[in-house]
Amino acid sequence: MSTDHQPAVAVHGGAGHLGADDPASSGGPSAPRLVGVRHAAEEALALLARGGSALDAVELAVRILEDDPTYNAGTGAVLNEAGEVELDASIMDGATLACGAIASVRDVQNPVTLARRVMDRSAHVLLAGPGASAFARAVGIPACDPARLVTPAQRARWEAARSASRAPVGHGTVGAVARDRQGHVAAATSTGGTSMKLPGRVGDTPLVGCGTYADDALAAVSCTGHGERIIQLTLARHCADLVGRGLTATAAAAEAIRLLGDRVKGEGGVIVVGPTGAPGFAHNTPIMTRAWSDAKGAILAAL
């Protein structure tokens, strides 16, 4: 087994606008949004350095961000029109094209791990709603009281949105892409979706090829932003194809985001890593919280 490749990771904590009500983005390098993605990237890179797989690394990074109430995924997810959390997640292994996803799940602490179980222990790719919860129980993932996932900040935002004429767009989807020492790539993404969404709304995050894609022959990609626009372009698959046609991760990310804006007037961001080369990212929103490994194995982070 070849172990010639330098491990690489990139993590995002969502693309969006810097809201006045967002203290998590303030404080320079110690802003909670930056601390979280940096920590997730460091843990994922350490796992890769020990010889762990890209698949395990992206699951770990996304789990850490799901448990961080700063982000719109797992604990801290936005609420739908009915005031409830509905969580979406997906994961894909570029070595085998195996993938798993869940949508509209209310009672699981770590949606990305349930997606991993769908991939590993079912004949299916995507499970939605109560059926996904029933599968979680069948594979030993305990029920989580949905109220535990709702932070006071998100409840307050929902109360404000309910009395406002226009709902705020969600911000803070999380995702990770990684390359391991064997040169395999993987990607994972997790979200609470858009604030005030209709119950049952499924965005790009749990859709293979839209929010997440990974293929060793191409690249690993995780998207964030306006899900309905990302779906129209199957943006993760398109971005991976661009790497397959010879673009660097950075150039592919830039071209994918250009297309998102030009073709469907979509806002969002993308992180990319190929089987060789450095991780790349691009966004057309004012900010995209992110952390990534550089050529020296250090973790950098930026808003």
Add this chain to the structure above:
Amino acid sequence: MSTDHQPAVAVHGGAGHLGADDPASSGGPSAPRLVGVRHAAEEALALLARGGSALDAVELAVRILEDDPTYNAGTGAVLNEAGEVELDASIMDGATLACGAIASVRDVQNPVTLARRVMDRSAHVLLAGPGASAFARAVGIPACDPARLVTPAQRARWEAARSASRAPVGHGTVGAVARDRQGHVAAATSTGGTSMKLPGRVGDTPLVGCGTYADDALAAVSCTGHGERIIQLTLARHCADLVGRGLTATAAAAEAIRLLGDRVKGEGGVIVVGPTGAPGFAHNTPIMTRAWSDAKGAILAAL
């Protein structure tokens, strides 16, 4: 407005194996499976000839097949592990990239029309489960008793599968692609999914880029077959891309199906129409029920 293009349509009624328990496939040209797809294609082509849009044509063709108990979509859908119908559908307009989809819906007679309403009357692309049913009621689509969608033949198959060691794979997903006189393309797909699926399982059919894709710059595509394998390759988008790179619809279909078999050992079929040229199809299953328009405006049908 240019009306230089010859209308074109292709319809499928599923790719699969010719079961011994499938009288619908027997009887030569009068086999129920053939009669249904021929009728759907004729009605869609007549609509196009009157100047109707590709989008309306694919919705009409799929509605006709949903109401035909011969196929695994709408009335006549297969049953999941719990003995219930759960319907998936999607539709996409190549002129605008607008798309809509529904998943795991139990109480709607015509899932493709609910998908169209999601596209036309919501800010979302995909609604799943009870949320999709609530949206249906909000836009005036009446509830349909799920028991009305279950045919005696499907109930008998479910009873047999429940007592067998191995579940049969579903067969009879329906789909349509069309090009209108303006040269716009559209695609739609509808299914009951795989027999004995886990409740909440979502296949390729309602996933934009997997079961369905349409872009005037590329082509319109509808897939059928082993959904989990189709998802791994985002097959509809990939096939449309092949047309965008210059392949004919027939060549693109053949290459997409070759990839499905070679890369992920998947079985299935695909129908394709580009903004110019003849419709194409391919499958690697023993049969794929289909009907299509030829250069003279006649409808042909084959198993």
